[in-house]
Amino acid sequence: MYVDNGIPAAAPADAGHPAPELAGPPLLAVQDLTLERGGNAVLDRVTLSLGAGRTLGLLGESGAGKSTLAMALIGLLQAPEVRMQGSMRFDGEELVGLPEKRFQTLRGRRIGLVFQDASAALDPCFTIGDQVCEPLRRHLRLDRRQAIERAVELLDSVGIPDARTRLAAYPHQLSGGMQQRVMISIALACNPELLIADEPTSALDVTIQAQIMELILTRVRALGSSAIFVLHDLALASQVCDDIAVMYAGQIVETGPARAVLGHPLHPYTVGLRRCVVELDAVRLEPLAGTVPGAADMPAGCRFATRCPHVRPRCAAERPPLVQREGRSLACWEIDRLLAAASEGVAA
């Protein structure tokens, strides 16, 4: 069933591969993470968690800080380029301040990465075989013959035809979709517990976007891994993510199960984000009024205050904490009124 804007009211979150319910300590726990870049707090006290075997969608407008968070999680943003406070714990290990040498043992081994643009991520000077074998040899210590056999299996598993022959190909000899499949095979080569995929399909033709997302999800579920997807597309997020974290100007404004957050958004920003989704059959689009404040004009309180239809004087002055209620978290001083309105089935 679909509500307005083509987003399923009850997000299936890949009904064919059900995710485990949250149990035990989270695989990833980010707590009050602030990241400053050039003197600006690009991330402001970000708090979220990800359970083992679950998929999390990071949503928000351009500039919200989604990629920054993803890059920080894999250690690609570190001092002195940025300043970080707070905590990011992966399987209990603190990532803030983790030495680069230690990150190198996590990246590609326990945390896999898929970027938007495979043609930029793959090295044009090395063959596909070299690049798929590299993490297998480095992290899993396979010898050359073992790595080649495993690389053929991996390329085969991501739908590369005639995988053994393709080992000798260079990236430019493959289509964009095939390059993306190669990157997915590299990211998952060492069976990582966590996959971070930053806009994994937005550089591809729409005709193959769905195939690639389905491929990633199938492989992630088969491995029992967790995944973070940085996405713009709410309908896609509702189909592939168990949980959603909505970001606005570097702050988390709403988190929770995908079917709750996208089916029945509470935060005024999430409500606005969902209303401005473009659909072919949309009768009326409702773009979010206003623009994201610049780094120099950021309100001290809720950063959405300048655009919020429910703004109160307190909102711009005091930052609303992320409060847990009814299975989701919300950063809004109007939380009680929003929840009451939602339970009565009326717009706040």
Ligand SMILES: Nc1ncnc2c1ncn2[C@@H]1O[C@H](COP(=O)(O)OP(=O)(O)OP(=O)(O)O)[C@@H](O)[C@H]1O
């Ligand atoms: N290399 C950089 N140097 C300085 N500031 C940066 C850099 N990259 C990003 N930023 C700033 O960090 C903030 C967050 O950007 P980020 O790319 O993380 O957002 P995003 O939500 O991923 O956006 P998009 O969806 O467009 O990728 C923005 O204000 C951006 O201008």
